[in-house]
Amino acid sequence: MQKLMMNKGYETTAEKQPNLLNSGNTENGNGFIESIFKNITKNEYFSAGVGIISVGAFVTVANRLNSYMYHAVKKNMFTSLEITINDSAYYWVLEYIVKKGIISRHLSLKTQMLNDKNKKTVFFSFLPSVGNHLLIYDNRFIFIERSREKTMTSDVNRSVPFENIKLSTFIWSKNIFSKILTDAKLYIEKKEEGKTLLYKTFGHEWRPFGTPKNKRPVDSVILPEHLSEHIINDLDTFLNSSKWYIEKGIPYRRCYLLHGPPGCGKSSLIAALAGHFDFNICTINVNDVYLTDDRFIHLLATVPPKTILILEDIDFVFPNPSESNARVDSPIETSSSTASTISNSLLNSGNIRTLGVSYSGLLNALDGIVATEERIIFMTTNNIERLPSTLIRPGRVDLKIFIPYANTYQYRKMFLRFFPEHEDMAKEFATIFESFHLSMAEIQSFFLFSKHDPHKTIQNARHWVKTYAQKAGAQQG
Structure with a gap:
């Protein structure tokens, strides 16, 4: 019995000893950690670093939360309209909102120079610069954001950054944007009233070129008797016959070929006709080495409304027959049929090639399956003898007009x-x-x-x- 009690006492003592050891180790460990923590927290560099990190984290979270709330409010409470630089309304809106009076201290400048009455007149147009602006329109706040990206829109001669403007307002309706666009268009039309606008190609699109020109009176272009009246009557009949063309299943387009010596009034006549019918003018250089068939067809399909398309000096698309093995006399001595035969033989032999658009691409764009309707084309040449008969046949050219030397x-x-x-x-x-x-x-x-x-x-x-x-x-x- 005594031995058993002694054993139990030993076991009890033995069990208690490890607990005492563990307790001492835990207390020593906690004290060590507390000591390290106290020493670290007393370090002013550590405290400053923790403070900076805390402030940075707070600012980051606050900015993200603010950005999230801003975009959420803008998405659910604002109505927005985005206009890219590729849209014709882009510069209308920019000029119009400045005219209406935007609230901004940051503007960009657009300078135009006009020669009028032997003196140069400079016009300065102020446009909203890149950034945010405010416009009060019809007693409503319109928030304007103009942005410019690093992506470049390229042409053969220059590259410009891609831009867009975004109009935003609290109203859940697009009607206010429709009204702004309508007013901007009316403002530009009034500004260009009595003017003829010239368009040139820019990449794959048409852009206004230079300043609008004063409309040229028809009577300022003096042609042989009754010739001007004949052309005006023909064009007027065409413009008023769209329904007839549709009913008869005839493509609604008209192509004129003006030919004759240089300086006799071909280009002047086109400018006068554009002014008479209140049309603008588009010019395209068919000899452009960068002009592909697809681009040419696309440009003809996207000609702005109420414009006359000019293909000037179309004969330069083809090599001079006198430079080939065939002998061609002077234009005065060579009949039109003989010269046309020579041009056709050169074409069939493969000696003719275009510098830009191919010959087949030119023909397809004029009257092929991809040819567009509701267009007026004027081709000009000083030497009709150099043109293949396949180019100027009926269906591609509706009216050939010879403008001779003056009488x-x-x-x-x-x-x-x-x-x-x-x-x-x-x-x-x-x-x-x-x-x-x-x-x-x-x-x-x-x-x-x-x-x-x-x-x-x-x-x-x-x-x-x-x-x-x-x-x-x-x-x-």
């Missing part, structure tokens, strides 16, 4: 345009050049040196004829 009727009309009260002197002026083949550009030059003196104009004309005769006699001698 006595044009001489007299030109004189009366500058001096309307001198009919007798106009007849005298016309007889001076009866034996000459002169372009209207050459005739007009006589009036530029004597703008207000009809007698001096006739004197200069006679002096020119005399000088010309002397030079001709000297060459023959």
Whole structure:
């Protein structure tokens, strides 16, 4: 019994000893950790670092929360409209909101220079710069954000950054944006009233080029008698016959070919027709080495409404027949049919190639399956003999118009345009050049040196004829 009790006592003592050891170790460990923590917290560098990290974390969380709340409110409570730089309304809206008076201290500048009455006039247009702006429109707040990305929109000559503007307002309706766009369009139309706008290609789209030009009166382009009236009547009939074309299943498009010597009024006639019918003008260089078939077809399909498309000097698409193995006489001596035959033979032999768009691409764009409708095209050439008959056949070219050197009727009309009260002197002026083949550009030059003196104009004309005769006699001698 005593032995058993001794054993139990030993076991009890033994069991208690480890607990005492463990308790001492735990207390020593906690004290060590507490000591380290106290030493660290007393370190001013550690405390400053923890403070900075805490503040940074708080600011980061606050910014993210603020951004989340901002986007949530903007998404659910705002109505927005985004307009990219590729849209024609982009610059309308920029100019209009400045005119309406945006609340901003940051603007960008657009400068235009016009030559008017022998002096240069400079116009400054202020546009909203990149950033945020505020517009009060119709008693409502319109928040404007103009952004510019690093992505570049490229053309063969230059690259510009991609831009867009975003209009936002509290109203859950797009009607206010429709009204802004309508007002901006009316503002631009009024600004360009009485003007003809010129478009040129920029990459795969059309962009306004330069400043709008004053409309040219039709009577300022003096052509052979009744020719202007014939062209105007034909174009007017076409513009008023869309329903007839649709009913008859005929593609609603019109293509004119103006041909004749340089300086006789081909380009001037197109500008005058555009002004007469209140159209703008699009020009495209078919010889552009960067112009592909797809791009050419796309450009013809996206011509702005109410525009005349011009393909100038279309004959330069083809090599000069005189440079080939075939012999071609001068245009005066060569018949149109003979020259056309030569052009066709060159085409079939594969010697003809275009510098930009291919010949097949040109034909398909004019009247192929991909050809668009509701368009007016004017092609010009100084040498119709160089054009293949497949290009100018009916269906591709509807009307061929020859504009020759000036005749006595044009001489007299030109004189009366500058001096309307001198009919007798106009007849005298016309007889001076009866034996000459002169372009209207050459005739007009006589009036530029004597703008207000009809007698001096006739004197200069006679002096020119005399000088010309002397030079001709000297060459023959």
